[in-house]
Amino acid sequence: MGSIPMQRETEYRSSVTAPDRPGPPAVVRTSLPGNPLAPAAARRFVRAALADWTELGVSAAGGFTDRLADDSVLLVSELVTNAVVHAGTAVELLCRLDGAVPGESNEFLVIEVSDHHPSRAVRNEQGPPPSGTPEYGRGLQLVATLSESWGITYRTGTKTVWARLPIEGVQAVHEIESYASEQALQRGLRAAEILAPLPKRATHDTDWVNRGALTFLAEASDLLAGQFDEDLVAALAGQLLVPRLADWCAVWLHDTSEGVGRGTDGGQGARLARVWHTSEHRIEELRRVLEKEPPRLPDAAGSGAFPVPWPGEALAGDSSGTALAYRLAAGGRALGALVIGRAGLVRFPDEVTGLIEDFSRRVALAISTARRYQRQANISQVLQRGLLPSQVAQIPGVDSGVVYEPRDKGGPGGDFYDVFQAGEGRWCFALGDVQGKGPEAAVVIGLARPWLRLLAREGYQVAEVLDRLNQLLLDDATEAADAAAAVVAVAGGQGVPPDGPTSRFLSLLYGELVPYEGGVRCTIACAGHPLPLLLSPEGEVREAATPQMLLGVVDDETYTSVSFELRAGETLLCVTDGVTERRSGRLQFDDGDGLARALAGCAGLDAGLVAERIRRLVHEFSERPPDDDLALLVLQAR
Known part of the structure; x- marks a missing residue:
């Protein structure tokens, strides 16, 4: 359906006007x-x-x-x-x-x-x-x-x-x-030279040192912000600090389930996520010693450096040195601790301790972001499992092939499908697309899919199912879905959705299959959805339904269905607009009946191969990855 696309990434290049005579500045x-x-x-x-x-x-x-x-x-x-x-x-x-x-x-x-x-x-x-x-x-x-x-x-x-x-x-x-x-x-x-151990550091003017250190911080921020796994953030922090600032580094992270607050660093719930040393063969021994006692930082330490014992037991040959711990905190919540050490020093230079304090803030923010991302991903996966069928029903005399690729991998998309038995000798299938994405779309799918099954099993005909589902999407029951979407969004760290109702427009392709000796009777209705295509064994392609209004738009809309025989060797292809509207520059995949031509080239293939070939052609249509959910359902009579 023609849903409003979510902008994948803000474009930061701006058009600039160059005045050809004195005037306002650019x-x-x-x-x-x-x-x-x-x-x-x-x-x-x-x-x-x-x-x-x-x-x-x-x-x-x-x-x-x-x-x-x-x-x-x-x-x-x-x-x-x-x-x-x-x-x-x-x-x-x-x-x-x-x-x-x-x-x-x-x-x-x-x-x-x-x-x-x-x-x-x-x-x-x-x-x-x-x-x-x-x-x-x-x-x-x-x-x-x-x-x-x-x-x-x-x-x-x-x-x-x-x-x-x-x-x-x-x-x-x-x-x-x-x-x-x-x-x-x-x-x-340049930053590495500035941050080298003090005896090796060249003499530079203060201005130059400040510039190099801040360049290091800016580039470190870029690297850290691109990670959405907290353990990768910890690993990257160690590689950025060693050997530039320290001989070794360790990162502790608190268990997110422990509810750790400010000032309760260390103890149960803290795990040693990463240890890094200039000498690789010392890493495991250093880890063994550090794991015995996580650092405990008092409230008075704030975000600054706090001295911790030198782990001489693990550093043979480096019997003395200085070790400092920094609290990793974001949003007033302690996330862990960062510890660095350098051998042969009585104390770290002030320039280094201040720089690591700023660096540790960036590490904490990256960890916080990674945790929010993972929390949202977990919620999305739970939603996804509930929105799609655990398995596709086996229909006598019919083979099926399914492709489902949400734009956000692992998260809930706006597309859904279903194939289920509706009663004795009756099977139903559906392919739908909700306007919008994320939790709001998930709530609408969670409302529509069970109602489809319930209405079908109650014996309603195809057109009647669409009539009633359309009314359901328009009546007051959807307010509950809006409220649930808001709760899900807040739990996922997205904040409260904008005022107003969530997206409830639904394009749907819904049909019923009744097998009989020698073929299958198919009844189908299309509400605001790309029309299904029927492929004959000889390679001829035709549309198998007529277009009708989206669900959830017009009250008291009356829907109709069409029926036909799905004979042996014939293939029915149902897709969402992630297929038909796949873009390459100004062209779309279905321009000039592109989908029909692609399907015609699938003559002689079984249902699974047809689904895979269409999927591959859609992906190959553009060098860019798909910017919409992609779903297709293939039904082929034997």
Whole structure:
């Protein structure tokens, strides 16, 4: 059916207008979601804006330099992290080019990050915050270091942090985006040099050190945000820290079922998820020693470093050193602990402890995100098992083939199918598509599928079943489904759905099969669904039903059905719009009767092979993965 597609990923490139005469500065803006992926999206947006301005030949683009690109990306990354990750709010990002003002020769790149929680103070303390205070990071420290000037503007309902960066170079940037990817390794090497053990570290000015460390944090954030398994987050944290910052690293994670709160680190429910050491042969012995006693961090430790005993028993040859533990917490909830150690040091340098504190916040946020994702995936899997039949009924004289591929693998889609026995000598089948996706669609499917079975087993004819199901989707019973959808959405961490009823429009292909000697009598009705196709043994294809209105749209709609004989060797193909509307550029799979031509090429194949061939052709139609649920049902008379 023509459901409204969910946007898979926000496109952060914006169109930019280049004024051909003095006038308003070029401006680009975007909105970023309130989740840990927003900083990476902001970095992509800034790089794209610089590249667009360069391509369009705005006057200021001649002054774009590598330094400006690097500084602007770092600045926006920390500001968005501060607003989204620490303040927990969506933000608006604006970039503009300001011309020179009287008395100045430079032009400026202005970056503004606005959020809608102006009551929240902008924090920049160096010491640990009081217990229970949200962690805000140190974005303003970076702003002051990189920008020519900066400030905070409060408006009704909005707080904006802005910064001006001078455009003063002469080297044109031809490909900012390619520059970013080419320089990633170099920046990583620079960060590694900065973060080397103190005796090996070269002497650098403070400005250079701060830039390298913040680059490391920005790139670490990208890597961590892309993981949706908490054990992979722990493994990645160890690889990022060792050997750059420490000789070894360990990550403990609390059991999510223990209900661990702030200040109760360690003890039962804590497991050692990952141990990493510069010498691989020491990892197992270090794990054995560390597992004996998880770190216990007092409330007074806050998010900062807390000294823990040096595990000398496991580190032969390194009898002394310094070990520090950091609480991993997000949303006021303790998730675990991060422990690092370095041999031969009396204490870690302050620059390193502060950097790891910021890094540990990012690890905690990535773990929290991974847990929310896994919780939603578990709920989705439970829903999915309840929405689809445990098995497809075997119909005498009929072979069947089924393909079901939800767009979100493992999660509930808007498509469903069913094949069941409705009574003595009667079998029914259904293929449906609910507008929308996720829990709301799942609730509608959970309502429709049992009613289909109940009405069929009560002896209602095909058209009568659709009449009654249509009325069910329109009456007050659906309000209960709306309320249930809201509960499911909140339990899955999605928040309360927008005000108003959930999607209840349903396209449905529903039919009844009555086998008899020499064939099968088929009665079918199609409500707003792609029409079923009938394939003869000779390869001829024709439509097997007539189109009718979607279910759940018009009250008192009267549906009709058609009947025909499904003879030996004939194949009935039923699909959802994930097949017919599969796109490749501007073309759809069913353009020019594409589905009929694909089915005609399946003459002579059994039901299972027909289903698999259509599935393969749909996937091969475009290089991009399918952006909608895909379901098809094949019934073939023997």
